[in-house]
Amino acid sequence: MKIFSILFLLSIATYAMDLDTFYKQVHTQAIQKNYIKFRGRILTTKEAYDLADTKERDYLKESLILIFSKIYNFIYFNEISGIGLNTEIGSKLQFDIKYYETLLDIGIGGDIKAMCVLPSFDKCILLGYRAF
Template sequence: MNLTLLSKIKIILAVICLCCQFFLSGAKNASDYLKEEHQILDSYYQQVKIQSQRGQYPVFRGRKIIEHSVYATLENMQKKYFAGELVLSHFILKEFIKYSHLGGVGIGGILASEVENKKAKIFYLKFDGRYLSDLEFLGIGSELYAYCVLPDFNHCILLGIGEDWK
């Protein structure tokens, strides 16, 4: 069978298209990972909240972890004890504040537990610039989990988006 050059090119292009479609269909994004990890994240969050309420703080990479709503109820003197430690936030993304190549991504959110409260207080978190595309993809209204360094809620990492956090 003698194929013309044009026929050979068409076959090669078809194979390339099939390969690309195969690889793209298998690619996961942050939303896919969050859906898969939702039960684990929620269970983990609930356990950290219970332990925080009891004063039995879990530790991640040598730092104590306190749940966000528990931290918010502490008096200023008690909050000083947690400087340099981690806060675990379960929140709803409400707004993007800014993006800077040098400063990262600033966002505003409300605690997920306060989503029904019309007077829920917006708080702000600062993420490294590498999270910009994930945060934009997930979008306003997304339910997210993050670790942040206290007391400024900076140096945050998103949990459950396909990065190793366990």
């Protein structure tokens, strides 16, 4: 049983991918319109979405989008609607209130990795940080 456990853990480590590598793979496939699916939804990147025409953007409604950027500024904080912020690449993201302290700690100019729902860039989750 111990040998199986060790082999299983080694196989997971072999196939593990960091977030930056994952982003590159999602982006490459999104450009080719060979979309990766995550929990039944299409996954794309901000750069690929910016290149999409109107018809493609309509197809991508309710899909998920990855945004890897820096925080440009905070738009608002509201206990009901959460936190809104702008990124340096021009995305306006909306996060749940549970991310407030983490986003403040990251601060203006700090790197964020997020996954949001299109087309409104809302219901964002912060990637690479533990959620409570």
